[in-house]
Amino acid sequence: MSTDLIHLDWILLLIAAWLGIGAFGILALRRFRFVAHVLFPLGGLVCLGVFFVALQAIFAAPETAVLPLGLPGLPFHLRLDALAAFFIAVISGASAGVSIFAAGYFRKGEGTPPGLLCLQYHIFLASMVLVVLADDAYAFMVMWETMALSSFFLVTSNHRIAAIRSAGYLYLLVAHVGAIGILLCFGVLQANTGDYTFANMRGQHLSPFWASAAFLLALFGFGAKAGIVPLHIWLPEAHPAAPSPVSALMSGVMLKTAIYGLLRVSFDLLQVQLWWWGVVLLALGLVTALFGVVFSAVQTDMKRLLAYSSIENIGLLCVGMGLGVLFRAYHMDALAALALTACLYHVASHAFFKSLLFLGTGSVLHATGERNLGRLGGLMRYMPWVAWVTLVGVLASSGLPPFGGFISEWLLLQSFLFTPGLPDPFLNMLIPIVAAVVALVAALAGFAMVKFFGVIFLGQPREDKLAQAHDAAWWERAGMLWLVAGCVVLGLFPVHIIEYIGRVTQILIGQNLADTVRTHGWFLLAPMSVARASYAPLVFLVVGAASFYLAVIMVRLLYRGQSRRAPPWDCGYPAGNARMQDTAEGFGQPIRRMFEPFFRMEIKHPSPFDEKPSYRISLDDHFWHWIYLPIARATEAVSKQVGRLQQGRIAVYLLYSFVTLIAMLVLVRL
Amino acid sequence: MMMQAYLIQSINLFASALLLLSFAMLSQRRILTLIHLFTLQGAALVAATVVVAYVTDQHHLYYSAAITLVTKVFVIPLLLHRLIDRLNIKWDVETLINIPTTMLIGILLVVFAFNLALPIVKLSSSIAHSTLGIALACVLLSFMMMITRAKAVPQVIGFLSMENGLFFAATAATYGMPMVVEFGIAFDVLVGVFILGVFMFQIREQFDSLDIRHLEKLKDD
Numbered sequence: 001m002s003t004d005l006i007h008l009d010w011i012l013l014l015i016a017a018w019l020g021i022g023a024f025g026i027l028a029l030r031r032f033r034f035v036a037h038v039l040f041p042l043g044g045l046v047c048l049g050v051f052f053v054a055l056q057a058i059f060a061a062p063e064t065a066v067l068p069l070g071l072p073g074l075p076f077h078l079r080l081d082a083l084a085a086f087f088i089a090v091i092s093g094a095s096a097g098v099s100i101f102a103a104g105y106f107r108k109g110e111g112t113p114p115g116l117l118c119l120q121y122h123i124f125l126a127s128m129v130l131v132v133l134a135d136d137a138y139a140f141m142v143m144w145e146t147m148a149l150s151s152f153f154l155v156t157s158n159h160r161i162a163a164i165r166s167a168g169y170l171y172l173l174v175a176h177v178g179a180i181g182i183l184l185c186f187g188v189l190q191a192n193t194g195d196y197t198f199a200n201m202r203g204q205h206l207s208p209f210w211a212s213a214a215f216l217l218a219l220f221g222f223g224a225k226a227g228i229v230p231l232h233i234w235l236p237e238a239h240p241a242a243p244s245p246v247s248a249l250m251s252g253v254m255l256k257t258a259i260y261g262l263l264r265v266s267f268d269l270l271q272v273q274l275w276w277w278g279v280v281l282l283a284l285g286l287v288t289a290l291f292g293v294v295f296s297a298v299q300t301d302m303k304r305l306l307a308y309s310s311i312e313n314i315g316l317l318c319v320g321m322g323l324g325v326l327f328r329a330y331h332m333d334a335l336a337a338l339a340l341t342a343c344l345y346h347v348a349s350h351a352f353f354k355s356l357l358f359l360g361t362g363s364v365l366h367a368t369g370e371r372n373l374g375r376l377g378g379l380m381r382y383m384p385w386v387a388w389v390t391l392v393g394v395l396a397s398s399g400l401p402p403f404g405g406f407i408s409e410w411l412l413l414q415s416f417l418f419t420p421g422l423p424d425p426f427l428n429m430l431i432p433i434v435a436a437v438v439a440l441v442a443a444l445a446g447f448a449m450v451k452f453f454g455v456i457f458l459g460q461p462r463e464d465k466l467a468q469a470h471d472a473a474w475w476e477r478a479g480m481l482w483l484v485a486g487c488v489v490l491g492l493f494p495v496h497i498i499e500y501i502g503r504v505t506q507i508l509i510g511q512n513l514a515d516t517v518r519t520h521g522w523f524l525l526a527p528m529s530v531a532r533a534s535y536a537p538l539v540f541l542v543v544g545a546a547s548f549y550l551a552v553i554m555v556r557l558l559y560r561g562q563s564r565r566a567p568p569w570d571c572g573y574p575a576g577n578a579r580m581q582d583t584a585e586g587f588g589q590p591i592r593r594m595f596e597p598f599f600r601m602e603i604k605h606p607s608p609f610d611e612k613p614s615y616r617i618s619l620d621d622h623f624w625h626w627i628y629l630p631i632a633r634a635t636e637a638v639s640k641q642v643g644r645l646q647q648g649r650i651a652v653y654l655l656y657s658f659v660t661l662i663a664m665l666v667l668v669r670l
Numbered sequence: 671m672m673m674q675a676y677l678i679q680s681i682n683l684f685a686s687a688l689l690l691l692s693f694a695m696l697s698q699r700r701i702l703t704l705i706h707l708f709t710l711q712g713a714a715l716v717a718a719t720v721v722v723a724y725v726t727d728q729h730h731l732y733y734s735a736a737i738t739l740v741t742k743v744f745v746i747p748l749l750l751h752r753l754i755d756r757l758n759i760k761w762d763v764e765t766l767i768n769i770p771t772t773m774l775i776g777i778l779l780v781v782f783a784f785n786l787a788l789p790i791v792k793l794s795s796s797i798a799h800s801t802l803g804i805a806l807a808c809v810l811l812s813f814m815m816m817i818t819r820a821k822a823v824p825q826v827i828g829f830l831s832m833e834n835g836l837f838f839a840a841t842a843a844t845y846g847m848p849m850v851v852e853f854g855i856a857f858d859v860l861v862g863v864f865i866l867g868v869f870m871f872q873i874r875e876q877f878d879s880l881d882i883r884h885l886e887k888l889k890d891d
Contacts, residue, residue, distance in 0.1 A: 655817050
């Protein structure tokens with residue numbers, strides 16, 4: 001092969017290495033130590049390799065390749081451009097941490113044998129990268145389905161538990177319904193030419209009607225994978241069911257392939273963007289974000305809480321993309337670049353902090369065996385490592401400086417501030433409301449994260465057994481530290497990151513933010529001009545850290561020798577115990593009250609004369625009852641009718657074929 | 671010339687024997703007699719094929735006839751005899767519909783088959799084209815027999831007899847199928863009988879009876 005394909009060749013080679021590692025896993029099916037301590041770290045190393053190659057490739061010219069795989073006459077076309085390279089970097093960067101963590105996470109004798117798990121895991125990684133690389137619809141769909149299937153098997157690795165099986169089934173069902181949407185979308189995009197390569201699709205000029213059809217189909221198909229309301233229902237079921245590294249990959253990484261697909265279709269394959277697509281994306285994104293965050297604030301299962309928080313973040317990504325489409329449709333490309341930069345930045349930071357948080361819950365789950373927030377608490381004392389790294393994830397997730405989450409949300413809000421330039425007065429009136437809702441979402445996300453961290457790690461342990469919790473081991477720490485490093489780098493060096501993202505927006509809309517941003521030097525981020533808004537992360541960090549330490553030193557100096565450890569004042573009620581702390585339910589109660597119409601609530605209050613009072617509350621998703629249960633019931637009713645055909649008598653079955661035969665013959669005779 | 675006319679008439683004769691035997695099988699209650707009838711039907715088929723081969727000078731039809739003779743007249747009846755010996759089932763067969771009704775439906779089917787064959791007969795240049803209706807009627811009657819029987823062995827015989835009808839239809843309409851196909855079918859039928867025999871043992875072991883109505887219990891509720 002010629003030398004100018006070097007990046008793509010390297011990536012393909014590393015993918016082959018992943019598959020090789022998976023094959024080794026099968027050979028060493030039950031040799032747990034070998035799989036955990038050799039194969040998974042090797043896979044992590046390959047992730048790092050892919051990560052660095054992809055970072056290089058962002059600045060390289062697009063490279064293409066045709067694999068001699070696939071059906072005869074229908075080979076796999078691959079293409080590595082800046083957009084693909086950026087997503088590969090995000091995928092492999094976050095996966096590296098997860099792989100290293102997984103080396104210490106999986107335990108003997110849990111569900112799927114370790115070797116098989118290793119195979120599924122590495123096929124999952126390879127298919128995610130190949131989805132992003134695919135340059136024709138056929139390769140894309142094959143990889144997309146491989147991704148769905150491998151992750152399905154990973155989710156159901158504890159398949160002996162019925163709840164996990166049904167969660168996996170739900171996931172597979174939604175994934176397949178979504179895949180139909182994507183397939184139809186490609187069918188529209190190829191515009192009856194019969195040529196399914198992306199190169200051909202780029203060349204087609206669709207009428208607005210068919211372009212909109214393609215966009216809406218893509219939104220449906222990729223939305224099902226990403227978890228856009230109302231197609232989100234699988235997320236809160238599948239994430240708690242999966243082992244933590246798998247939930248980390250699915251939530252932090254796999255959801256991004258759906259965002260990639262949506263970006264690819266709406267900005268690259270479709271040549272025109274209509275303004276109302278942006279409105280649709282904005283509206284869906286807002287609903288998703290608000291819905292996700294409100295539900296996340298009232299959850300009592302820590303992994304469900306994070307799953308709903310993922311829904312919220314996907315909503316924010318859609319909002320960013322929607323703004324991008326809107327600006328693009330009105331030919332305000334610089335602003336479109338800003339909105340898309342915010343979106344892509346959030347893709348990267350969400351990949352890192354959400355993976356980190358899921359890994360943190362994994363460590364807690366292993367140490368305590370509890371997912372229920374009501375039985376956790378005070379773990380900071382027993383698991384300081386996990387607590388501190390999770391704190392980083394929590395801060396990044398709440399959108400606080402100096403971490404990555406702040407930059408992306410700040411950029412998003414910045415792009416809202418420029419919307420008054422839109423030529424449509426009606427949109428101009430609506431968009432401030434949208435911006436306000438985004439701000440509300442950010443604040444509520446902070447609330448949910450305070451609850452998440454506070455209830456698990458702060459306060460007193462709610463159960464006695466929590467005192468035996470042990471901190472994470474070295475592999476797990478190393479994996480989480482890599483993700484922490486990612487969050488910190490994303491937070492401290494935004495100008496450099498935007499250099500990378502600029503290449504992506506350059507090919508998507510022909511504009512990039514990097515040129516404007518670069519002029520102010522690498523330490524100051526000012527997306528449009530310094531006069532409007534700017535942020536210097538390092539200065540912020542230095543001033544913040546300096547004032548913190550100054551305060552500590554002053555306190556030390558002033559109160560030297562006068563401080564002592566004592567039990568806190570019990571407000572004159574000495575019988576208090578750990579169960580009387582603010583619980584997860586209690587913490588979420590105000591949100592539950594304020595956003596009551598969001599939930600389908602069933603509360604059972606104890607009567608005042610009850611000997612053994614019990615309080616029970618169940619929160620349900622309206623969408624289940626509005627959409628999914630009716631569909632399920634209709635399907636069941638239809639199947640019952642069809643099931644009547646099944647009599648169980650061979651004579652009747654033969655009669656069916658006989659009658660069919662006679663009917664066909666009569667038809668022929670007529 | 672006279673000879674030729676007699677021979678063509680004899681084809682018609684064997685064809686009507688085939689149809690008659692089909693009706694006989696439809697009305698027969700005893701399994702042992704059923705197997706005898708099936709053997710006879712095979713023999714009639716062989717005779718008809720040989721005559722067609724002689725009249726039209728189609729050599730490959732002699733081979734077809736030979737295969738049919740070996741499988742349908744010797745091997746399969748032998749297998750069936752051994753099967754019912756070992757399963758010890760020579761008793762009367764219960765039918766799901768009573769015999770006179772079955773016969774009436776059978777007559778309707780024959781009328782339908784002849785009606786169906788009319789346009790094809792007009793197109794065909796084959797010497798035996800007038801017997802196509804009989805062949806189709808044999809297929810439908812055998813199918814009918816499979817539906818009305820409650821025991822497994824008569825169903826298998828019905829299946830085999832249906833294959834006889836198909837074979838005769840092929841001979842009548844187009845002087846037989848290509849040799850490869852005929853070999854394939856003969857082999858399939860043989861294997862089919864073996865497999866069904868194994869199934870019958872299994873069914874009896876499971877339910878202590880060969881009544882296929884027991885299989886209704888397998889239905890998933």
